[in-house]
Amino acid sequence: MIGVISYLVFFATVAAILGIAVLGLNLQWGNTGLFNGGVVASFGAGAYGTLILGGTPQEGHLGGFELFYPLALLGGMAFSGVLAWVVGKLTLRLRHDYLAIATFGVAVAFENVMRNATSVTGGAQGIRGFERPLRDFLGSGFAYNLVFLIAVVVVLAGVYVFLERLTVSPFGRLLRAIREDETAARSLGKAPDKLRLTAFVTGSVIIGLAGGLYSTFYAFVSPQDVLPILTFQIWAMLIVGGAGNNKGAMAGAFLIWGAWTFSGWALSRFAPIEAQLYTGSIQFVLIGMVIVGMLLWRPQGLFPERLVVSQPGGGSREKTQAEGLT
């Protein structure tokens, strides 16, 4: 029984961390209409940044600054933000394909550099020697994992509240305005390029936060954690949940992570031995089918965006739009 509960705690922790990343992506894509093909680069920047800044000194790679944990996490998020700023600055004023290609390129290059720059990132071995915060106090057993889960859920809730506030704020309204009709927004004297860059960087910093929590949870990160499949998983979560809807995004994270974990377990349990080598391929096909299938048959996701119609003089009226907003 305790085994099941401790597994559920573990599962919920990873799902909640991914939920934070999905919320960050939702700000970029759902609210602003920006494509991020390199979710994994933002995630990885946060993960690597946190461990390098917060870890103990190690032979063979950079790190061991032993910063106070919250500072290390902030550093990871900042690293992620800087990376996003560089890419966004170069591409956001061009047509949208450029952002798609450049963000995808960042992810490829990021994984490549993490794997090869052994003196900085530990190469294929990854980064070790990180002391999880409060470990002396809580030990490393079930109690620690439970407290960690609670902390992650609190962060998730905090990010959710922040984004909900942001969405109904004038800034959020502006983001939707440029998503829907950039020319109209421009004619009202708004600066779409600048707004888009702010939204893109903010979203990436949130994804970086998720990455930092992820590497803290495992106290380890390696190039295996920043493979492109993570980007696809996080997209599938948002597509299934419904782009534009923060609650849907979080629900999507738990659904897809559950489906992914379950399919992995079922394949390893029931697939014949000679097919075991191919379980990864089967799972990748499934993720691809979820993405394409949702876009074909239910592009608004399971929980469609609720459009908020702002009215002058307070009081807003809500309506649900079923079609055409993804």
Added chain:
Amino acid sequence: MIQHLVDGILVGSFLSLGAIGLTMAMHILRFANFSHAELLSIGAYCALVFDKVFESLLPVLAEKIGPLSMTGALAISIVLSMAVTGLSAVLIDRFVFQRVRQKGEELSMVFASFGMALIIRNVIGLIFGLSGELYSSDIAFAMVLSRDPMLLVKPDQVFVLIAALVLMVLLHLILSRTTFGFSLRAVAENPNLAQVHGVNLKRMIAAVWIIGGGLGAVAGIFYGLSYQITPVMGRDLVLPIFAATIVGGIGSVYGAVLGGFIVGIASNMALVVLPSGYSPSVPFLMILAVLLVRPNGLFGEARV
């Protein structure tokens, strides 16, 4: 140094072929198609299947042509594979992209193309296995063109370069000399106006996919002749091909040709200064450099 330059030109020849189709589809359908490189895999594996079939049916065809490792069977397979790959591209568009296009916006198309890439790549892996395949298991000996500086070229590589150039000239003639070519360019410039003039948009879109798929198939096969065919070749080629379209300017066929050679040469020359492990990052650096210096590429026009 010279060796890297020559290798780069040879790599450039198949990158260009891949980039031509990608830039045309991006121009006419206005979305970045991340599954384009999977057409190269489809083409390469199609040719592999046809090659094996012909070799077993007609042993005469298993003879090698001159100094090449290529056989008559493979030559026929290339043509058939072009047709099949072009047709698959049309079918993928009909069943997936067209329907997403009608429902959503450009962004959904990009996501859908990633999803398709994931499906195609892994289905190929499931069918053909995850290890690499070769068209011919014989060792192709390189010709020594010069000893100082050392310069080695395989006969296959010379054939690949010449065949790629011939295909490009053919495409140029079609685009610049035929009514079909004019219609295609008109659609790319202004789809509505072209339709007013009686150009059938649907047919033109299908034509773009057939050209893109056909050239992509050749690119994939040439890649297979130079290295080996693997299910993940699309994953490894997608960034260099995109880099080629950006260097050349999205939408420009001539830009794609030039961009392919530039990216091919630069990736190989980079090996002079960078450890070889970093070569997958080079296309990304080129994209960044082009965006900094000349955001619309060599031949591209600004368009929102």
